[in-house]
Amino acid sequence: MKRVLILKSESDSSEIYASLLAENNFEAVFIPTLGFGFKNLEELRGKLLAPEKHSGLIFTSPRCVDAVQSALQGAPLPEQWKELHNYCVGEVTHNYIKSCLDGLNSLGKESGNANNLADYIKEQFEGNKSLPLLFPCGNLRTDALLVKLMDAGFLLDACEVYETIPHPDLAENLSEALKAENVEFIAFFSPSGVNCCYEYFTKNNVNLTNKKLIAIGPSTRKSMENKGLTVYRTAEKPSVEYLIKVLLNPDGAAPTASENGTKDE
Numbered sequence: 001m002k003r004v005l006i007l008k009s010e011s012d013s014s015e016i017y018a019s020l021l022a023e024n025n026f027e028a029v030f031i032p033t034l035g036f037g038f039k040n041l042e043e044l045r046g047k048l049l050a051p052e053k054h055s056g057l058i059f060t061s062p063r064c065v066d067a068v069q070s071a072l073q074g075a076p077l078p079e080q081w082k083e084l085h086n087y088c089v090g091e092v093t094h095n096y097i098k099s100c101l102d103g104l105n106s107l108g109k110e111s112g113n114a115n116n117l118a119d120y121i122k123e124q125f126e127g128n129k130s131l132p133l134l135f136p137c138g139n140l141r142t143d144a145l146l147v148k149l150m151d152a153g154f155l156l157d158a159c160e161v162y163e164t165i166p167h168p169d170l171a172e173n174l175s176e177a178l179k180a181e182n183v184e185f186i187a188f189f190s191p192s193g194v195n196c197c198y199e200y201f202t203k204n205n206v207n208l209t210n211k212k213l214i215a216i217g218p219s220t221r222k223s224m225e226n227k228g229l230t231v232y233r234t235a236e237k238p239s240v241e242y243l244i245k246v247l248l249n250p251d252g253a254a255p256t257a258s259e260n261g262t263k264d265e
Helices: 014-023 041-048 062-072 079-083 091-100 114-124 144-151 170-177 191-203 218-226 240-248
Strands: 002-007 026-030 034-038 056-059 133-138 156-166 183-188 212-216 231-235
Touching: 014 026, 014 240, 034 062, 034 191, 041 062, 041 133, 041 156, 056 062, 062 091, 062 133, 062 156, 114 144, 114 218, 133 144, 144 156, 156 191, 170 191, 183 191, 183 218, 191 218, 212 218, 212 240, 218 231, 231 240
Parallel strands: 002 026, 002 183, 056 133, 133 156, 183 212, 212 231
Antiparallel strands: 034 156
16 A cells, blocks of 8 residues: 655544545555644634624635634624625635534635635625625735735735644654655645745755655645655645545646646645
8 A cells, every 4th residue: 555645734634535545545644744823813803703894704724713713712603704705715624614613604615725716706706895804814824815806906804813833743753754665655735834844854864756746736836846846746626536636647637837837826
């Protein structure tokens, strides 16, 4: 069985990843790359308690959902948010929102990345543009979504609610995982995860020439290429189905930037 290093934290979707990969003769090994620290939660709480001052919410990761849940301090999300225009990136984030925030529905889960979500919002939004969309985000966010929506006349209330740091056990876990001889693939899930792992690779002179490096999404691919890492293939969206598509049928997967231009998230 071929081993795939999954460079992301285990989550509600981890069992699905492990199960579906095993069905296709791949062993998934999860290595958390990032740690997080929340901040500005009182500021976020004030905004969450004033839905009448916003046109909706934007979530680009499960961590943003965690921040909202922490800011609410056990209280339910005000019901009025359910009547507004709420958006998210990815199936995992969509499901996490529903489970953590009292069944709140969000649109755009199929967008795959923040850049595509901005396009989706521009096409689908039918609300009041004079009120801002609340956007809880991290310190390493890209500005593509903000710029694209603001250029289209939207107001955004971006609230930085968490900081990203390397996971404290990253070096130890990577060292142990790379000892196995059957590691053929390494899947990177975020630009910040790439940065953390690259620091370990260079510091420890890790030879990656015999590994097939997979990028999950265009922004991750771009980050890998900027570090000089050779991208084997790119999974179009952050889901296990797209990852398996790359593993089983690389020639039918999305081409790397060198083959088909570069996309920004």
